[in-house]
Amino acid sequence: MAGYVLQRLGQMLLTLLAIATLTFFLMHAIPGGPFVSERMLAPEIASALNDKFGLSDPIWLQYLNYLRGIVTFDLGPSFRYPGVTVNQMIADGLPVTLRTGLLAVICVVALGVPMGIVAALNRNKWPDTAVMMLATIGVAIPSYVIATLLLYVFALRLGWVPTFGLDDWRGYILPVLALSGFWVSFVARLARSSLLETFEQDYMTTARAKGLRPGQVLFKHGLRNSLIPVVTVLGPVVANLVTGSFVIEQIFALPGIGRHFVLSITNRDYTAIMGITIFYAALLMVMILIVDLLYVWLDPRIKLQKAAQ
Amino acid sequence: MTSEPIIAPAMWEKPDRSIGAAEIITTPSLTYWQDVRQRLWANKPAVVSICFIVVLIFGAVFGPLISPFSYFEQNLRLSNIPPVFETYRVSDGAGEDTRFFLNASNFNLYQISEGGQVEGLLRGGRKDIIKKSQSFEFGATDIALDYSSRPARLLRADGTELRPEGWQWNMTYLFGTDQLGRDVLVRQLYGARISLLVAFVATLVNFFIGIFYGGIAGYIGGKTDAVMMRIVEIISTIPLMLYVILLMVVLDSGLISIVVAIGSVFWVDMARMVRGQILTLKQQDYVAAARTMGAGTGRILTRHLLPNSIGPILVTLTMLIPSAIFIESFMSFIGLGVTPPMASWGTLTSEAVETMRAYPHQLFFPAAAISLTMFAFNFLGDGLRDALDPRMRR
Numbered sequence: 001m002a003g004y005v006l007q008r009l010g011q012m013l014l015t016l017l018a019i020a021t022l023t024f025f026l027m028h029a030i031p032g033g034p035f036v037s038e039r040m041l042a043p044e045i046a047s048a049l050n051d052k053f054g055l056s057d058p059i060w061l062q063y064l065n066y067l068r069g070i071v072t073f074d075l076g077p078s079f080r081y082p083g084v085t086v087n088q089m090i091a092d093g094l095p096v097t098l099r100t101g102l103l104a105v106i107c108v109v110a111l112g113v114p115m116g117i118v119a120a121l122n123r124n125k126w127p128d129t130a131v132m133m134l135a136t137i138g139v140a141i142p143s144y145v146i147a148t149l150l151l152y153v154f155a156l157r158l159g160w161v162p163t164f165g166l167d168d169w170r171g172y173i174l175p176v177l178a179l180s181g182f183w184v185s186f187v188a189r190l191a192r193s194s195l196l197e198t199f200e201q202d203y204m205t206t207a208r209a210k211g212l213r214p215g216q217v218l219f220k221h222g223l224r225n226s227l228i229p230v231v232t233v234l235g236p237v238v239a240n241l242v243t244g245s246f247v248i249e250q251i252f253a254l255p256g257i258g259r260h261f262v263l264s265i266t267n268r269d270y271t272a273i274m275g276i277t278i279f280y281a282a283l284l285m286v287m288i289l290i291v292d293l294l295y296v297w298l299d300p301r302i303k304l305q306k307a308a309q
Numbered sequence: 310m311t312s313e314p315i316i317a318p319a320m321w322e323k324p325d326r327s328i329g330a331a332e333i334i335t336t337p338s339l340t341y342w343q344d345v346r347q348r349l350w351a352n353k354p355a356v357v358s359i360c361f362i363v364v365l366i367f368g369a370v371f372g373p374l375i376s377p378f379s380y381f382e383q384n385l386r387l388s389n390i391p392p393v394f395e396t397y398r399v400s401d402g403a404g405e406d407t408r409f410f411l412n413a414s415n416f417n418l419y420q421i422s423e424g425g426q427v428e429g430l431l432r433g434g435r436k437d438i439i440k441k442s443q444s445f446e447f448g449a450t451d452i453a454l455d456y457s458s459r460p461a462r463l464l465r466a467d468g469t470e471l472r473p474e475g476w477q478w479n480m481t482y483l484f485g486t487d488q489l490g491r492d493v494l495v496r497q498l499y500g501a502r503i504s505l506l507v508a509f510v511a512t513l514v515n516f517f518i519g520i521f522y523g524g525i526a527g528y529i530g531g532k533t534d535a536v537m538m539r540i541v542e543i544i545s546t547i548p549l550m551l552y553v554i555l556l557m558v559v560l561d562s563g564l565i566s567i568v569v570a571i572g573s574v575f576w577v578d579m580a581r582m583v584r585g586q587i588l589t590l591k592q593q594d595y596v597a598a599a600r601t602m603g604a605g606t607g608r609i610l611t612r613h614l615l616p617n618s619i620g621p622i623l624v625t626l627t628m629l630i631p632s633a634i635f636i637e638s639f640m641s642f643i644g645l646g647v648t649p650p651m652a653s654w655g656t657l658t659s660e661a662v663e664t665m666r667a668y669p670h671q672l673f674f675p676a677a678a679i680s681l682t683m684f685a686f687n688f689l690g691d692g693l694r695d696a697l698d699p700r701m702r703r
Contacts, residue, residue: 141679284547
């Protein structure tokens with residue numbers, strides 16, 4: 001177990017190094033420096049600024065400095081907002097992003113799985129048709145369209161929820177719904193097909209034949225075995241919820257990391273772009289590792305060493 | 310015991326051994342692809358999706374050519390015109406009638422012809438700011454537009470309210486106009502062009518990079534495979550969207566960069582899938598047979614292994630196309646995609662969000678276009694999967 005985790009952590013560090021290198025050189029490949037703008041700076045000021053941020057150093061030195069910064073969890077100052085560090089920007093946005101993201105994950109599990117169960121139990125009857133129809137809609141319609149339509153109907157036309165901001169709990173409803181819409185549908189479909197597959201297994205027949213109550217058959221034998229594929233997709237779910245938050249935070253004007261990221265792109269705030277990208281990558285890899293460990297814990301048949309190879 | 314025999318005497322007779330009608334094969338035997346086509350045609354949603362995609366392609370290619378409008382031409386006097394309106398009719402007392410409609414969100418009157426063509430903005434008198442009304446003259450008839458209360462009312466000189474005749478579809482701008490007076494329909498068709506272009510590029514990249522990358526990694530195996538797959542793993546640790554955004558920052562937004570950005574990382578899923586297929590297929594006897602006959606790696610790969618995995622490749626492709634379209638419109642939505650005045654479904658939606666309270670039609674049409682396209686590709690993908698491998702159906 002410990003060996004596997006160590007091996008995975010080593011892989012993660014390698015991947016992070018690759019990503020840091022890639023983003024660093026990509027950002028430095030952009031023509032023009034961060035202080036080139038319409039308003040010409042006096043050459044003295046420009047060179048002073050370059051010196052202050054270490055931009056006049058040779059590129060390998062800048063690269064090493066940047067790597068040293070990452071190792072010490074210092075992502076550098078923002079080029080756009082004087083006095084603000086990238087660490088501060090992330091610390092600002094993280095609570096909002098995590099809260100909506102976590103609620104969305106809960107939503108995915110708490111809505112998607114029951115929907116799949118209902119559909120599978122009523123195969124080819126109206127609940128199945130309804131769930132599958134809803135799931136097809138949820139999978140096909142892009143998140144930003146869902147978000148704008150929800151905003152139009154529930155915030156503008158009906159006025160049940162505020163159009164933006166997170167002042168009270170009602171502000172979370174639409175962002176979380178829009179964020180989780182795709183994955184609720186995806187998980188519902190997956191849970192349904194996985195359950196249907198499990199129902200055909202011999203041990204289900206055995207469980208029924210020996211006289212277990214239907215609830216016991218479903219929950220103890222059917223559900224536990226059919227939820228493994230659902231757990232597997234939770235890793236990608238977390239990853240996609242994070243990228244989904246770019247647009248959701250934009251539409252609902254939530255002050256999360258996604259919004260900071262999009263803003264820093266439009267502002268050409270290079271250190272912020274690099275820092276947030278690396279932070280995202282690290283966050284995602286940790287989440288995927290956690291999901292992988294969870295997976296093994298849920299299904300002891302899977303051996304960690306095997307998965308590592 | 311003379312009961313009725315259980316086995317009737319007729320049943321002891323020898324059966325007729327000649328080939329009966331039931332055993333004659335009446336339909337010609339089908340090849341695999343004929344079978345696939347038959348199953349696909351039996352799938353109603355998939356057929357409808359194919360029709361929709363074909364119509365979309367024709368509309369995107371030829372629509373802008375025959376449209377009298379262009380995607381960038383602005384007409385500020387005819388901005389924010391809805392696709393459907395309630396028409397009014399006023400006679401000027403000399404036998405001439407004027408038809409017009411009231412745009413309830415900006416309080417302008419627009420003249421329309423009998424056929425529903427928008428002819429132009431009606432000029433009224435000075436707006437009375439205090440009483441919130443404006444007068445319009447139609448020959449001898451005076452009409453006052455009273456917008457002091459919502460909804461706005463049209464009043465005759467004697468104070469009675471002018472009643473609308475009925476609803477009519479806008480025949481000049483079938484989908485209405487946007488906030489700069491540009492035709493929404495033609496902009497949507499340009500958006501369809503961009504989406505289809507992105508879909509085409511994604512297909513191409515998947516075919517040429519994804520399939521061969523995966524094929525080579527899977528077939529050669531060993532160290533080559535390990536290195537190639539480690540690269541794929543690094544790329545796929547981060548969501549594709551993040552790469553595309555980073556590349557867009559470097560390349561500056563625009564149609565070409567979005568195509569390059571999607572093209573450079575979009576083959577990863579396909580490469581993985583093909584590698585998995587090749588790994589199982591290369592154990593087959595026909596590969597060994599081909600090798601003993603002296604076929605080279607390239608020949609075995611292109612002539613034996615890839616054609617045998619064409620089914621999963623096609624299915625993966627139809628699943629990847631909508632996600633490419635989605636990424637493009639997503640990027641355009643957050644302002645990193647195509648540059649104005651070029652229209653993409655993403656930019657159309659994001660522009661419409663700003664005015665959606667007053668002009669929901671601007672939001673509705675692009676949202677419907679992208680949703681329907683995603684539906685079509687999803688249904689087509691499901692249909693193809695079921696047709697290519699009926700065992701996968703569930």
